[in-house]
Amino acid sequence: MAVWGARMPAVQQAAHLSTGSLSLVLLAAALGMVAGLWAGGRFARPERLPALLICGAVALAASLALLGQCRTLASLLAAALAFGAAHGVLDVAANTGAVRCQNAYGKPIMSSLHAAYSIGALGGAALAAATAGLAHGALFLGTALVLALAVLAAEPRTVTLSGTDPKTPGPHEAGLVRAPGRVWLLGALAAASLLGEGAAADWAAVHVHALDAGAALAAGAFALYSSGMAIGRLTGDRLTTHFGAPAVVRTGAVLAAAGLATGILANHVPTALVGWAAFGLGLSSTVPSLITAAGNHGPRSVATVSVTGYVGLLAGPALIGALASATTLTMALLLPALLAAAVAVLAPRALENTTP
Known part of the structure; x- marks a missing residue:
């Protein structure tokens, strides 16, 4: 995912895409993810988890390789759907x-556990920056081959926890359900936070590149964001134990909002890079804390918050692209900062009395 996001400017240039056309490609990936979430939710029983993990990872690698060979809007739309x-x-x-x-x-x-995703994102972004002179198609293909081989090598050690788990949504529960207002608030906050994560993945490199930064420096924007996210998540469990989820999420959201807004409005490459790093650090504990809070209301509430949160992740990058086409990219990227500020205001209420 990080290699794809960090080399987005090269994908856009190779296929001669406008900002609007690029947003369509991102929308296709979002629609594909909706289908994948639905299919995965139906089959994610304990005994099937190893197969889903291996098949999903290999398919992700294969579709990344395919994306690197696409040079037309139509082919990119199809490959992005599979991705x-x-x-x-x-x-x-x-x-x-x-x-x-x-x-x-x-x-x-x-x-x-979520920090592992961020560490992988950091590694991918660093790889993209280090290979800025390499054609993105070759980078995508090489990354896909290495990842596929690594996944297959790990397959014998991929195990699952069997038995009944009262806190884990079953296949029949993996959809939106009736929920109290507090659970819907948790879902809305998850959507706001994940919109910011999607914005960073797909638009951080594009934003810094638009400030006349080189390809390597532009790719470094997502690397810095991922670094902040990884550091925050590696320390998030400890901070939550000592200070409580409401305080940790509120403080982080303030940092995210202020950092990104400053980085966007400064119109200066170093400040923009620092802003994306602060944004990642600030948002790092939000989603894990929201999912834990939803667990207090039962498995159906966990499913509701997860599905609602993905609305922000899936729709956010395309929405920012549409706003950028109507206004400017600078104005569009203020949306995640404003939503982070909203999280800072509303999270303490949603997370009060949360137990780990």
């Missing part, structure tokens, strides 16, 4: 396994 579907299946499998692991450990580890 999103594979991502959705893998996401369901990984998060279902994460919930089961946390329940088995009996203590907060969700933030640390």
